[in-house]
Amino acid sequence: NNTTIQQLNNYYLNRSHHAQLISNLAAMNVSAQLYDFIFAARSNDKEDNALIKATSDAGNVYFGLAFELLKETPPGYEDPKKANDIKYLDRTKWRVVVKGDVTTFYVGVNPLATFPALSSASRGLGFLSLKADCDGAFRRLPLLVRYKNAFYPSYAFRAICGYLDVPPERIVVKPGRTITMKDAKRPGAEAGHDIVIPIDRYGNMVINFIGPWERMKHYNFADVLRASEDQDEMEMWKEELSGKIIVISEVSTGALDVGPVPTDTNFPLSALHANVMHTILTESFLRELSESEMLLIELSLLLIILMLSIRFSSTPFSLGSFAVVGGYVGLAAFSFFYANLIFNIVRPLLIITFAIISIVVYRYIKEEKERNFIRATFGRYLSNEVVEKLLGSPEGLKMSGEIREVTFLVSDLRGFTSLSSRLSPHEVISIFNRYLERMVEIIAHYRGTVDEIQGDGILVFFGAPLAGNDDQKRAIACAIEMQNAMEKLNLEQQQLNLPELSMGIGINSGEVVVGNIGSEKRAKYGAIGTPINTAFRIESHTIGGQILISPSTYEKVRSLVQVHGTMEVQFKGIDQPVTLYDVSGMGGEYKLALLTKTTESFTSLKPPLPITCFLLEGKMVSKTGILGYIMRLSESSAEVSLEGQVEIHSNLKILLSLKATPGLSEVYAKVVSLDQSNSTSSKVSVRLEFTWLPENVKTFFDNKRSE
Structure with a gap:
């Protein structure tokens, strides 16, 4: 990342850096090291040999290879790669148990692999290639691709099979249904169990993302690299990373390996492989409904819309249509969060839209006329200078x-x-x-x-x-x-x-x-x-x-x-x-x-009025409330004792105690002064200026001040 580049003062790390990192991680007793890199060609012999030796000594390093993923091999295609590369790929191919037709699986062409000597020293290779959905987002990953009548695993799938001690002969593929890892066993476990991964007809697994990029743990390359300079630091890192699966990748500014995913618009795609491994290890698989299941749902929605259009006039029909849309989206959300089922959202909503379009045409035309009127109306709010200069002439x-x-x-x-x-x-x-x-x-x-x-x-x-x-x-x-x-x-x-x-x-x-x-x-x-x-x-x-x-x-x-x-x-x-x-x-x-406000007099409240305050940050409201009491009250201000700290100029949403003030609405205020004279107390006295008082609360406050 950028921090590593600054610390090492070098944008392009040489292979001796990678060799040292591999050795350090091996000494820290990590379970696996996944390099999101393809070292396609040899470089400096000394650095290459150091990298090969470190990889061989570690015994748990995986490197990448790349394919161009196609639905079928182009007619007359001949692999342009060198004989040595192809020979090594032949040694790394998998023979898995297949039950069904795998011709729908992606075909890999134009392979690009880590150079043979380093590949041979590694634990194995896996392909890094990804396929985006039609909207450009990355939501799924093919676990296996076909190449020259054999299968090659994805980078993440290969590492997980190694981690769970599942050789290729214990992998059962049912195209369009599942990939089963037979007798998968975590390190140190006495007994294993089958892990069944749902896949589509192309061999894709839907990724259950942990969350946005910030939810994942990240470590600076330079920090781990330099840890070997201090034994105490090595021990600290060993305690942190021992037994973990490590992904090494580039996420510095300018890195091209980013793309949109469901949780982020610019997501480092190396983390996509980490999410694949997390999904498999936790067995938190997502399943997409089949075409026949979706067709049944779409026909049901269409029937409901048609019945509403026959039964109701325009306004009730519109409300009913919104209810149908909301109900379907709610069902899809519930199924996703609680049953790990994925409903197609776009296609059913398009069907609903086309079903009601004939009824809303008139309303659309009417609303378009109103929008044009609003545009013309707001033109009056521009000064004459702007109107004359911008709209008065084509120039x-x-x-x-x-x-x-x-x-x-x-x-x-x-x-x-x-x-x-x-x-x-x-x-x-x-x-x-x-x-x-x-x-x-x-x-x-x-x-x-x-x-x-x-x-x-x-x-x-x-x-x-x-x-x-x-x-x-x-x-x-x-x-x-x-x-x-x-x-x-x-x-x-x-x-x-x-x-x-x-x-x-x-x-x-x-x-x-x-x-x-x-x-x-x-x-x-x-x-x-x-x-x-x-x-x-x-x-x-x-x-x-x-x-x-x-x-x-x-x-x-x-x-x-x-x-x-x-x-x-x-x-x-x-x-x-x-x-x-x-x-x-x-x-x-x-x-x-500026017209000055009349000096307001404060009235002491006996007993004080209990409240709960929530900090406002833009449109977001803090989840944790701060308890307090309104001690003194004026027409537009209040002196409050809070049992927690706030900053000057903070915006607050205030809820009055329901027991003391049943049925009253919330109040909004700004902190205009703080009394921090007693620094040892957890309580703080603040002066609030109300920025919004509903009429019922204002009446309530007026009554309290007159008591």
């Missing part, structure tokens, strides 16, 4: 990208997603449209460009497509006026008997690539670069009514902007903490001040 659609410093404003409504689930669709759209109309009007006044409306958030550019020398000032002034406009908007909400809204805003400046993204038929003026992501991260640290700006923005306006204070936050991927500035006003020509 505007041909603008190439350019690097430009842009200031990004990101706003987001606090708790709007939860609020939406509690209101009717009409109320949600009405509230959001009123909010959006106010905000877009202010943004246009400060010559900002609404790039995207993402859910309940807005992304705004200042400085593109037309740059100015006051982009940062306009962005901050715009943010202040947007926040101040929320007060009037909330008064209207109260008059309509609707809940109040609160908004957080983050601002960042930096160089990005801007230009038209798309084609002449469908184009969008946009930006690409890290500063956009940083702006979203900054916004995620705000509470309702707050504006946070980055150092890059602050430095441009430090003589004009007023701030309440600063906070240090740690962004993922950035080593040093970043200072964020809490904006309170803007001087100069703007003379704007």
Whole structure:
């Protein structure tokens, strides 16, 4: 891996390195060493001889060979390999017990093997070749291939047969059904048992993956290589690796042996062989349903859909169809997780789709018209400058990208997603449209460009497509006026008997690539670069009514902007903490001040209110809760005693005690201050700012404060 390359200061390891590693692993008493390499030709005699000797002395090293895997031998095919290579392959072929027609098994052509002297010194060879599924993913592996009227085992299967002491004559093949390893016996075991592996007609075994790459144990090549320099370290490694099966492969940056698997999009394929061995050793085999079994299921699904279409009108039919799809997917998931059965998902769902397409055509056309209307509607949210420059002429659609410093404003409504689930669709759209109309009007006044409306958030550019020398000032002034406009908007909400809204805003400046993204038929003026992501991260640290700006923005306006204070936050991927500035006003020509909240008074709760807090990381909620008590309460804040540690600026999901508060919903809050004066206590006192309070919880809190 990259660590080994850095430690050895050499991207290309010589064969003496491999020889030393083999010797070290042998001294550590590993059960088997599987090299995911093909040493096809001799190199330096001294290094080759060292590698051959180490391999011979170890007695448990397996090397790879490769075939081009085909369904049948091409007409007139002649093997181009040298006579010595073919002669050695003849010595390594397997004669297994076959019960059935194996002509459907893959045929290997164009073999490439480890050079003969090293192959002879090894415990054996196995083919490394893989076949991806039609979607490009690797889910299965052929255990045996045919070559010149004999069988050759896969790299993993050969090693496992050696590990379990199963010679070829005790392997029984039933094509399209099973491969049985007779009397398989683990090292040191007195008695063995048969291991029955389900296969398809090509000899493939479906791999039951342990999980993503991170779930597997990995060791640095350099660490094991250098262990022989210290006897104590050798003993430590021996204790760690003794009895294990070791796979040696390259996973450094730039390694080509990667591909998609069910658990990862870029999975080192050497680990696929490890998963094959794990599946066989644990006998956790997956079985795919046969064609006849799937056909029966598909006919049943089609019959159900046809009955629903006859019985119900459009809406109930759609709901029923979704229920059928969900039920089938649920059945497939249950069978996979609890019975190791694999249902075909795609084909039945395609059948269901084609069965209902005639009924949903009208709805599709109607929805397409609505989508076109939405596209036209959102065109109103672009500033006139962008519309004129990008859409006003054909030339505007041909603008190439350019690097430009842009200031990004990101706003987001606090708790709007939860609020939406509690209101009717009409109320949600009405509230959001009123909010959006106010905000877009202010943004246009400060010559900002609404790039995207993402859910309940807005992304705004200042400085593109037309740059100015006051982009940062306009962005901050715009943010202040947007926040101040929320007060009037909330008064209207109260008059309509609707809940109040609160908004957080983050601002960042930096160089990005801007230009038209798309084609002449469908184009969008946009930006690409890290500063956009940083702006979203900054916004995620705000509470309702707050504006946070980055150092890059602050430095441009430090003589004009007023701030309440600063906070240090740690962004993922950035080593040093970043200072964020809490904006309170803007001087100069703007003379704007953020409307201040009335000082809130806290009420002590007697007895304190028990709660359970869960840390929020993006959309993920921690599984372990932290118990605590609300000690004092104000309209939008709380002082809480927690029986566990949290970090400043953490986002929390809070569940009120069901016994004390039956039927109440969860609450969301941000940690705004910590009292760590008593470092010896496991308890910590924190100040929370509520970012979302459902109406029933708000009423409950008001009652508690008035008691």
